[in-house]
Amino acid sequence: MTIEYASIEQFYELIEPGLNSVELAVYAASITTFFALILVLYKRLHHDKLNTLPVNISGFGYAIPGTVLAMAMLATFGPLDNLINEWALSLNIEEPGLILSGTVFAIIFAFVVRFSAIANGTISGGVEQVAHSLDLAPLSLGMGSIKGIFKVHLPLLKSSIFVAWLLVFVEAMKELPAVLILRPFNYDTLSTQIYQLISDEQLEQGALGAISIVVFGLLPIIWLNKNEEKS
Amino acid sequence: MTHLIDIQQLAVKLQNKTILSDVSLSLEAGDILGLVGPSGCGKTTLLNTIAGFIEQSAGKIVIDEKMQIDLTNLVAPEERNVGMIFQDYALFPHLTIRENIGFGLFNLDKATCNSRVTELMSLLKLTELAERYPHQLSGGQQQRVAIARALAPQPKIILLDEPFSNIDARLRNELMIEIRQLLKSLNMTAIFVTHNKDEVFTFADKVAVMSEGRILQFGSPVLVSQQPNSWQVADFLQLGSWIPVKCNGDSAETAIGSLTDVHTENCQTGKTESSIMSLLVKPQHIRIENNENVNVEINHVGITEQGYHYIVSSLNRTDLSFDRLSFYSHDVFQLGQQLAFEIIHHEYLMFDQAPPR
Incomplete structure (x- = not known):
């Protein structure tokens, strides 16, 4: 039915929100994975009492609903933006405007907070597979910890890092409530566009966007499953 | 160096x-x-x-x-x-x-x-x-x-x-x-x-x-x-078995006979005189006598590359009795068989405390 109703114009309408969605998801996945990697490796390689704290705290965001998180972002970034603009004014610099709460920064920040637990879990699983003696072996061969991470841990965690990235990417593509509240004016993603079309009872038009999200979500999962079978 | x-x-x-x-x-x-x-x-x-x-x-x-x-x-x-x-x-x-x-x-x-x-x-x-x-x-x-x-x-x-x-x-x-x-x-x-x-x-x-x-x-x-x-x-190095020994200056008593010329430091200091100590008995320090004065009974027989492995216990059931003395032999003995053991004279090794059994 979707195909019957679909027209070339509708595809064109999807391009911009589609690119916005992909852009947001790529940023969110990359930043989340990067932080997860640092926190998980910190937990692994530091042996003080509080080494698990950062990774545990970063996982809390998963329990917060998108809407609540978005409100929290607004409540934090709004005053911060005001402060930045006041400073700029007092220093005689041009006011930057709502650089935190009025741009995609807030959305990406919310995504990173919300999806850290997913990336942490996946990368932790990968790190647990690496024998503890491999943390020490580079040291015993005269190589410092940081270089050891690049030479040993990162190559061994390659697939976990990629899986974490993909999972966050798929989640970020689908996320609606946070984007709906935090998006800048005239900024649409696939999910917000579908939401609007569906609210307007334009169910058939909305379906095309919905299918694109499903396809974006499915492709990496199919790829993952294939890879798993191979290994 | x-x-x-x-x-x-x-x-x-x-x-x-x-x-x-x-x-x-x-x-x-x-x-x-x-x-x-x-x-x-x-x-x-x-x-x-x-x-x-x-x-x-x-x-x-x-x-x-x-x-x-x-x-x-x-x-x-x-x-x-x-x-x-x-x-x-x-x-x-x-x-x-x-x-x-x-x-x-x-x-x-x-x-x-x-x-x-x-x-x-x-x-x-x-x-x-x-x-x-x-x-x-x-x-x-x-x-x-x-x-x-x-x-x-x-x-x-x-x-x-x-x-x-x-x-x-x-x-x-x-x-x-x-x-x-x-x-x-x-x-x-x-x-x-x-x-x-x-x-x-x-x-x-x-x-x-x-x-x-x-x-x-x-x-x-x-x-x-x-x-x-x-x-x-x-x-830890499993150098031998432990049997109780009662020290009397130059001589000492065990459940399988007396030891003479005991020059072990512990025994001669007098501080542990007449008290019960532990004697280390290595398998090579045991001799089987061919007489009627049996003093031990075999309660385990095993086979190793050094011959048959036997664990014996003392027949004498006093405060010097023991249950696990190990020795090796190429001779075949039966489970429950009683033998006459003697400890060959050597540099005896005695300690105040025995390993927990």
Whole structure:
């Protein structure tokens, strides 16, 4: 039915929100994975009492609903933006405007907070597979910890890092409530566009966007499953 | 002679628990030291402290007389020039054997690195395996790669954590001799950890017996096995069986006869006179008499490469009776058979306390 109703114009309408969605998801996945990697490796390689704290705290965001998180972002970034603009004014610099709460920064920040637990879990699983003696072996061969991470841990965690990235990417593509509240004016993603079309009872038009999200979500999962079978 | 490693009053505390205390030992270049002791006695902790993976809480480690490691100067593990061979070998699974061996040579130029790796591979008979990955190798081959990798940066000393525990029992002895010859040919100082006393006697020049975080005795394997300084040392090295003995100055009583000319220090000091002590009886100190004065009964028969293994208990049920005296013989005896035992006169080893049974 979707195909019957679909027209070339509708595809064109999807391009911009589609690119916005992909852009947001790529940023969110990359930043989340990067932080997860640092926190998980910190937990692994530091042996003080509080080494698990950062990774545990970063996982809390998963329990917060998108809407609540978005409100929290607004409540934090709004005053911060005001402060930045006041400073700029007092220093005689041009006011930057709502650089935190009025741009995609807030959305990406919310995504990173919300999806850290997913990336942490996946990368932790990968790190647990690496024998503890491999943390020490580079040291015993005269190589410092940081270089050891690049030479040993990162190559061994390659697939976990990629899986974490993909999972966050798929989640970020689908996320609606946070984007709906935090998006800048005239900024649409696939999910917000579908939401609007569906609210307007334009169910058939909305379906095309919905299918694109499903396809974006499915492709990496199919790829993952294939890879798993191979290994 | 200069000491290659000198450990002085080393102590380690982890989470307020004393793991090592007052550990002192020194090794000369080319010495191979075996650290033995029951599980949890701190031998692997000592190895990890020397390597720098665990921080010492007191004492000093001096490596090659130049590097002083103490609380004011805790040298990072990567700067100690101490090689380590891990129990699971810790080979890098994503690198080939050649890359694994060359891993520690990152500071050298490519040509020097290649020539050293090639030399080590031929020394350890790994040349044909150069392009394979660790999971494609047998346990013995993996261990040789781990040794080559540890030797590549030319460390002052190498540490081996239970190096033979994952090796097939049949190959173990062969590999031990091979690796000992290699270390000797390189004049490499080594410390290895084991809980197997046979490995000490095959592989080590010196032995340190540990218990509860302390070194009980340190010396050559021959000296330690001939003159253990405590019952724990004799018991851990399984030098023989324990039977109760009552001391009377120059003579002593056991459940299977009296001993004369007892020159054991403990017995002569008088402080333990007439009290019950423990006598170490090695299998070679037992003689079976061909007479009617039976004093023991066989309650276990086993077969070993040294002949039949028997465990006997004393017929005499006084405060000197015993239940587990081990001996070997090529003669066949029956379970329950009664024999006349005599302890041959030798340098008796007696201790105040017996191992718990």
